[in-house]
Amino acid sequence: MCVDDKPGNLAAALREWEAEVRKQLPQDPDAKNAAETLSGMPVKELYAPPDVSGDYAASLGFPGSYPFTRGIQQTMYRSRFWTMRQYAGFGSAEDTNKRFRYLLEQGQTGLSLAFDLPTQIGYDSDDPLALGEVGKVGVAIDSIRDMKILFDQIPLDQISTSMTINSPAAVLIAMYVVLAEQNGISLAKLRGTIQNDPLKEYIARGTAALDKVKQVATSEANLMPAIIDAVRVEATVGEICTALREVFGEYSGANYY
Amino acid sequence: MEAKKVIRVLLAKPGLDGHDRGAKVIARALTEAGMEVIYTGLRQTPEMIVAAAEQEDVDVLMLSILSGAHNAIFPRVLEGLKNKGLDDILVLGGGIIPEADIAPLKAIGIREIFGPGTETGEIIAYVKANLSAQRRGR
Numbered sequence: 001m002c003v004d005d006k007p008g009n010l011a012a013a014l015r016e017w018e019a020e021v022r023k024q025l026p027q028d029p030d031a032k033n034a035a036e037t038l039s040g041m042p043v044k045e046l047y048a049p050p051d052v053s054g055d056y057a058a059s060l061g062f063p064g065s066y067p068f069t070r071g072i073q074q075t076m077y078r079s080r081f082w083t084m085r086q087y088a089g090f091g092s093a094e095d096t097n098k099r100f101r102y103l104l105e106q107g108q109t110g111l112s113l114a115f116d117l118p119t120q121i122g123y124d125s126d127d128p129l130a131l132g133e134v135g136k137v138g139v140a141i142d143s144i145r146d147m148k149i150l151f152d153q154i155p156l157d158q159i160s161t162s163m164t165i166n167s168p169a170a171v172l173i174a175m176y177v178v179l180a181e182q183n184g185i186s187l188a189k190l191r192g193t194i195q196n197d198p199l200k201e202y203i204a205r206g207t208a209a210l211d212k213v214k215q216v217a218t219s220e221a222n223l224m225p226a227i228i229d230a231v232r233v234e235a236t237v238g239e240i241c242t243a244l245r246e247v248f249g250e251y252s253g254a255n256y257y
Numbered sequence: 258m259e260a261k262k263v264i265r266v267l268l269a270k271p272g273l274d275g276h277d278r279g280a281k282v283i284a285r286a287l288t289e290a291g292m293e294v295i296y297t298g299l300r301q302t303p304e305m306i307v308a309a310a311e312q313e314d315v316d317v318l319m320l321s322i323l324s325g326a327h328n329a330i331f332p333r334v335l336e337g338l339k340n341k342g343l344d345d346i347l348v349l350g351g352g353i354i355p356e357a358d359i360a361p362l363k364a365i366g367i368r369e370i371f372g373p374g375t376e377t378g379e380i381i382a383y384v385k386a387n388l389s390a391q392r393r394g395r
Binding site for chain 1: 282
């Protein structure tokens with residue numbers, strides 16, 4: 001058939017085309033409809049201009065502009081591939097560093113850090129609550145020393161790092177910053193992300209640097225400089241988080257079922 | 258002879274693992290089956306669990322853990338129960354426990370491990386059938 005593209009004719013032609021095609025497709029009343037999204041929404045055989053309705057600018061727009069339906073960046077994968085980073089972390093900083101370097105050698109383009117539960121919750125490896133948990137679900141990071149081992153031979157100014165860390169996120173960022181400092185790398189070169197989602201996580205909940213952390217925590221001032229100072233003097237994740245717990249308290253979930 | 262007493266269960270989350278959905282589903286099922294369930298909430302040390310088991314005078318202790326710390330934590334709990342003369346409590350485990358670890362855990366006194374896919378009815382039946390003689394009689 002030759003398609004006449006005047007709008008009314010195009011719609012009719014499309015319906016005619018659909019009818020013809022559906023006659024040819026296998027008819028099996030018992031078959032689950034394979035033409036469905038994972039959410040069970042049907043997917044037509046063809047989408048053409050008559051299927052587009054509504055305000056293009058409002059509902060679709062262009063890549064890089066609200067509502068971002070057509071992509072979050074203007075250039076998307078034409079300018080840059082997605083970062084490939086495998087969630088990794090186990091046992092010691094040494095073992096995890098080896099894994100990171102292996103993954104980067106294999107062509108991975110960024111890092112994704114998995115921390116153990118004590119680190120995730122803001123306890124040091126020697127805390128009684130850390131019994132059995134150290135290094136199990138990710139790497140144990142207590143102080144800047146562990147961070148240094150973790151990133152040995154990995155150039156902080158050349159890779160981006162995603163850290164799956166929530167309540168202690170400020171402490172881990174401070175460690176990343178201090179590590180860059182120690183390696184003479186400008187903060188402007190650092191790239192990465194933290195999860196930092198207290199809605200999803202329990203809020204976790206310290207010497208002089210720690211007193212400063214507590215002091216600042218009770219005010220409206222930015223906590224980062226105080227946490228960075230504490231990390232510089234090798235205060236641990238547990239110590240800093242304990243200081244924060246003293247000010248903010250610790251969240252206890254609802255125990256109803 | 259049918260035991261008329263109410264079975265008391267302590268359901269605990271030892272260690273730092275925060276996954277509690279399974280434990281809460283089981284707590285609900287046991288409650289609906291007529292048992293009295295005390296759920297400890299998260300982040301319990303072995304000492305806290307043993308203390309609670311004693312205070313609450315439970316017949317059954319269920320330990321739920323998914324972080325891999327079971328080999329370090331379970332023995333401490335069993336030891337604590339033994340030291341308090343509470344080793345007639347039926348101790349069960351659940352969560353994510355690798356196949357290879359099950360036999361060694363049973364050898365030290367975890368009577369059964371109920372992993373993913375277990376039906377709640379199975380646990381209820383097991384508890385009723387395996388309460389210690391003392392606890393059954395009460």
